[in-house]
Amino acid sequence: MHPAIAGLLTIVIGVGGCIAYYYFSNQFLDKVLFPATKMGREERNSFRIRQALGFGLVLFFMLLVFLAVPMMPEVFSAIVYNKISVEMLVGGAFIYRVILSFTISVVFAFFFYVLLRNIGGDAGHNINRANMIRPWLFLMPALLALGLYLAYPVVETLRLSLTDRAAGGAFVGLDNYRQMASEPKFWEALQNNFLWLLIVPAFSTMFGLLAAQLTDKIGWGAIAKSLIFMPMAISFVGAAVIWKLVYDTRPIDQEQIGIMNAIYLSLGGAEPIQWLTIPFWNSILLMVVLIWIQTGFAMVILSAALRGIPEETVEAAIVDGAGPFQVFFKIKIPQIASTIVVVWTTITIVVLKVFDIVFAMTNGQWETQVLANYMYDKLFRANDWGVGSASAMVIMLLVSPILIWNVYNARKEMR
Amino acid sequence: MDNIAGTKSSLTWAVHISVAVLVFLWLFPTVGLLVSSFRTADQISTSGWWKAAFPSEQNLVLRTGAPSEQTQEGALYVIEGNLFVEDGTPKPDAKISVWGTSSRAIADYTAGDTADMGDDGRLTVLENGDYRLENDTEFQGRRGERVFVTATTPAEFTTENYENMLLDPTNREGMAKAFFNTLTVTIPATIIPILVAAFAAYALAWMDFPGRALLIAAVVGLLVVPLQLALIPLLKFHNEIGIGKGYLGAWMAHTGFGLPLAIYLLRNYMVGLPRDIIENAKVDGASDFQIFVKIILPLSFPALASFAIFQFLWTWNDLLVALVFLIDSTGETTVMTKQIVELLGTRGGNWEILATAAFVSISVPLVVFFAMQKYLVRGLLAGSVK
Numbered sequence: 001m002h003p004a005i006a007g008l009l010t011i012v013i014g015v016g017g018c019i020a021y022y023y024f025s026n027q028f029l030d031k032v033l034f035p036a037t038k039m040g041r042e043e044r045n046s047f048r049i050r051q052a053l054g055f056g057l058v059l060f061f062m063l064l065v066f067l068a069v070p071m072m073p074e075v076f077s078a079i080v081y082n083k084i085s086v087e088m089l090v091g092g093a094f095i096y097r098v099i100l101s102f103t104i105s106v107v108f109a110f111f112f113y114v115l116l117r118n119i120g121g122d123a124g125h126n127i128n129r130a131n132m133i134r135p136w137l138f139l140m141p142a143l144l145a146l147g148l149y150l151a152y153p154v155v156e157t158l159r160l161s162l163t164d165r166a167a168g169g170a171f172v173g174l175d176n177y178r179q180m181a182s183e184p185k186f187w188e189a190l191q192n193n194f195l196w197l198l199i200v201p202a203f204s205t206m207f208g209l210l211a212a213q214l215t216d217k218i219g220w221g222a223i224a225k226s227l228i229f230m231p232m233a234i235s236f237v238g239a240a241v242i243w244k245l246v247y248d249t250r251p252i253d254q255e256q257i258g259i260m261n262a263i264y265l266s267l268g269g270a271e272p273i274q275w276l277t278i279p280f281w282n283s284i285l286l287m288v289v290l291i292w293i294q295t296g297f298a299m300v301i302l303s304a305a306l307r308g309i310p311e312e313t314v315e316a317a318i319v320d321g322a323g324p325f326q327v328f329f330k331i332k333i334p335q336i337a338s339t340i341v342v343v344w345t346t347i348t349i350v351v352l353k354v355f356d357i358v359f360a361m362t363n364g365q366w367e368t369q370v371l372a373n374y375m376y377d378k379l380f381r382a383n384d385w386g387v388g389s390a391s392a393m394v395i396m397l398l399v400s401p402i403l404i405w406n407v408y409n410a411r412k413e414m415r
Numbered sequence: 416m417d418n419i420a421g422t423k424s425s426l427t428w429a430v431h432i433s434v435a436v437l438v439f440l441w442l443f444p445t446v447g448l449l450v451s452s453f454r455t456a457d458q459i460s461t462s463g464w465w466k467a468a469f470p471s472e473q474n475l476v477l478r479t480g481a482p483s484e485q486t487q488e489g490a491l492y493v494i495e496g497n498l499f500v501e502d503g504t505p506k507p508d509a510k511i512s513v514w515g516t517s518s519r520a521i522a523d524y525t526a527g528d529t530a531d532m533g534d535d536g537r538l539t540v541l542e543n544g545d546y547r548l549e550n551d552t553e554f555q556g557r558r559g560e561r562v563f564v565t566a567t568t569p570a571e572f573t574t575e576n577y578e579n580m581l582l583d584p585t586n587r588e589g590m591a592k593a594f595f596n597t598l599t600v601t602i603p604a605t606i607i608p609i610l611v612a613a614f615a616a617y618a619l620a621w622m623d624f625p626g627r628a629l630l631i632a633a634v635v636g637l638l639v640v641p642l643q644l645a646l647i648p649l650l651k652f653h654n655e656i657g658i659g660k661g662y663l664g665a666w667m668a669h670t671g672f673g674l675p676l677a678i679y680l681l682r683n684y685m686v687g688l689p690r691d692i693i694e695n696a697k698v699d700g701a702s703d704f705q706i707f708v709k710i711i712l713p714l715s716f717p718a719l720a721s722f723a724i725f726q727f728l729w730t731w732n733d734l735l736v737a738l739v740f741l742i743d744s745t746g747e748t749t750v751m752t753k754q755i756v757e758l759l760g761t762r763g764g765n766w767e768i769l770a771t772a773a774f775v776s777i778s779v780p781l782v783v784f785f786a787m788q789k790y791l792v793r794g795l796l797a798g799s800v801k
Contacts (some may be wrong), residue, residue, distance in 0.1 A: 003487075006599075006662060010603045010607075010662070010663070010666060011603045011606055011607070014603060014606070014607045014610075014666075015606060015610060018607070018610045018611060018614075019610070021475065021613055022704065023704065025722075026702065026703070026704040029724070030702065032606060040462065065791070110424075131622075131703075132624065134618075134622065134703055135618040135622040135623075135624040135627075136624070137616075137748055138614040138615060138617060138618035138622070138703075138707075139614075139615050139618045139619070139630070141611045141614070142611050142612060142614070142615030142674055143615070143617075143630075143657055145611065145667075145671045145674050146633075146634070146637060146671065146674055146675065147648075147670065148652075148671065149645060149649065149667070149669060149670075149671025149672060149674075150637045150640050150645065150674075150675065151633075151637065151673070152648065153644050153645035153647075153648040154640060154644055155647075156647075156651075157644045157645075157647065158650035158684060159647055160647060160648070207437075210433075210437070211434075211437055214430050214433055214434045214437070215434055217427075217430055218427075218430060218431055218434060220434075221434070224434050224435075224438045226785070226788055227438050227442055228438060228441045229784075229788070229792075230441070230442075230445070230535060230781065230784065230785075231445070232728075232784070232791075233440065233728055233777070233780040233781050233783065233784035234445070234732070234777045234781070235731070235732030235733075235734070235776065235777060235780070236732065236734065237734055237752040237754070237756060237773075237776070238732070238752075238757070238773045238776055238777040239767055241448065241755060241759065241773035242444045242445055242447070242448045242773065243444060245444070245447055245448060245451065245769075245770070246444050246447065247466075248766075250460075254460070254461075255460075255461055255462055255463065257459060257460065257462070257463050257464065257766070258463075259443075259447065259463065259465065262463050262465075283469070286734075292441065292444070295441070295530060296441075297649050297795065300792050300795050300796070301795060301796065304796050312601055322549070324426060345430065349639050349641075352641065353641050353642060353643065355643075355734070355735055356734045356735065356752070359734070359756065360734075360755070360756050361653060371765060372641075372643055375643055375739075376643075376735075379646060380738075380739070381727060382645065385647055388647065389647060391648075392641070392643045392644045393644075395641045395643055395644070396640070396641060399639055399640070399641055402639055403636050403639045403640070406635050406636070406638065406639060407632045407635050407636045410631065410632055410635040411439065411632055414628060414631065
């Protein structure tokens with residue numbers, strides 16, 4: 001099947017399935033489990049018996065479809081060729097499957113009746129009960145996905161980081177962490193990550209604040225903003241290609257096509273430099289890519305915050321004789337301090353997860369390794385799940401202060 | 416505020432210039448790639464892209480016609496023609512300044528000169544590339560004489576790179592397949608989480624039940640859980656349930672990873688909807704399901720659009736999830752980001768290929784970005800944890 005058709009089918013099945021789930025689960029709750037009608041004891045009993053019969057019948061047909069229908073072609077062809085025999089229907093697997101389906105349906109219908117016999121009847125009670133269950137119906141798919149795709153992996157990765165795959169998943173305590181700590185590449189990655197953490201959020205926020213403040217005042221500010229914001233839409237890989245061209249190096253006897261070297265040579269540099277191979281500075285050059293991307297984000301958020309500042313405070317400062325710089329640093333910045341922190345932490349999280357840029361531009365060579373790429377290396381190139389999981393846990397550990405702080409703030413806000 | 420005395424400062428021009436510089440710096444690298452993708456390999460490697468709009472001086476190696484084309488004029492054997500035409504790329508506006516017949520002396524003669532090459536004959540090259548090669552004896556061999564020229568060619572742009580990368584089905588490095596694969600990943604991975612998240616967000620915003628606050632806090636917490644943690648456990652899980660690597664796994668992974676932001680964004684938006692509307696509908700006997708479908712969903716359109724854009728950009732630009740959950744050893748399901756990384760490895764110096772591939776991949780997000788910027792900004796403002 002062509003993947004595009006599979007994609008369309010997935011949309012139809014996925015969306016249809018979701019809608020069907022939400023619709024029918026609500027119907028089931030309101031019409032079957034807790035009907036909002038008043039019923040006497042006898043009435044309720046016969047209602048539940050009818051329900052149980054209906055439920056059993058539906059279940060029976062569903063089981064038939066899944067268990068017995070796959071056998072149908074054989075039976076059918078036997079009938080057509082007039083070779084049908086009693087043994088075939090009774091002695092064969094077919095009849096057993098029909099009987100099995102029937103038995104299961106009867107048992108379940110009986111349980112259904114026994115369970116619900118005494119529930120319902122009082123309309124008010126029923127509505128309350130239904131409303132207690134309904135939120136969980138709405139939440140269930142999301143909770144399942146969140147649990148499976150985000151919560152469970154945290155626990156599982158922790159477990160994997162304490163086991164050794166080569167030894168059949170045996171528990172090895174902190175061996176993986178010890179092994180990781182003995183590798184210079186890990187310390188290099190950690191050191192680089194701290195460097196990224198210091199530099200990228202700081203410069204992105206600074207440039208973002210600068211851009212936000214400056215563009216707010218001029219007529220073509222909106223256009224300027226959207227152009228500075230544009231790199232947000234570009235993938236890290238695309239950005240890596242864009243900046244590789246900037247950093248490109250050609251031999252001395254050829255014309256330089258990377259702007260960095262062209263400028264360097266025109267300023268009197270002796271020979272072109274392979275920028276991405278010089279330790280420390282190459283990390284900085286990779287950070288430039290992320291700063292370039294994240295500045296737009298910082299600008300948009302901070303610009304909104306700047307506009308939210310009450311004008312009276314600014315006016316009062318101006319009346320008191322404050323210059324533009326004083327207004328900016330002493331009046332505006334303190335009022336948007338909390339937003340600056342938000343921008344800073346959000347970019348910090350992006351930085352901690354940065355993978356694509358390093359992967360595409362240097363792949364961690366020339367001492368540019370970062371944790372996320374180190375982890376990828378361990379997991380998929382060295383096939384060492386233990387150490388890979390251990391380094392993932394290190395990333396998690398670095399993220400968790402922000403996680404706790406966010407949760408704390410969110411809870412405070414809700415109260 | 417501008418008309419308050421003192422704010423209309425003399426710094427206005429400085430502001431204009433600073434913003435212009437900032438915009439220029441931010442735009443410059445991308446423009447470089449865009450311009451490069453419209454230039455030929457020769458042009459890219461002989462001059463920086465910022466010189467693309469000006470005539471450029473290139474050193475070219477061209478060939479005269481082969482001996483099989485020679486004609487006889489009296490006692491002379493002659494090969495005539497235009498060097499650029501022989502090369503297959505006629506350049507009517509090119510101007511040759513100097514030329515030579517050996518790679519060590521590429522500037523021995525100026526245009527119009529005649530070079531005496533002894534037994535090989537006499538060669539005259541004119542400014543426009545016309546040449547005349549004559550000899551007293553018959554020309555031998557299969558191929559023509561090599562000529563090293565330094566020519567000034569006018570600015571020239573071509574769509575050849577795009578034709579090559581997108582329309583040529585025989586090009587194994589082409590982006591056409593990767594483009595459709597990316598699209599196949601992106602669309603289901605954008606639509607399904609929206610639906611799942613919308614119901615959950617409604618429950619978290621407007622339904623009362625024990626544990627609600629805890630769940631909201633959990634969603635906020637999961638918002639920052641690094642994707643990296645999920646790779647191995649989920650790859651193991653996918654292998655165990657028989658999905659392995661493929662679209663289904665990628666769709667599910669993107670859905671799972673996109674949900675916290677989706678729920679968070681949509682819940683924040685839905686909480687802000689007026690309580691009266693919802694209560695009135697309840698009094699009128701609408702069920703929660705009806706309220707959700709008929710009132711909340713239409714009213715939440717801006718938030719839904721915001722998240723859709725986020726998820727679209729993120730799935731389109733993603734590399735890690737595709738590497739881990741999608742692309743198997745056959746490479747049939749490769750996406751554009753992966754294709755570009757591969758090209759970076761194998762064709763690191765061929766910027767006409769790299770630039771075109773990268774621009775094919777970033778053009779769609781850029782269009783979406785400029786068309787729906789309003790919703791993107793709105794989503795960003797609602798989504799940053801305050």
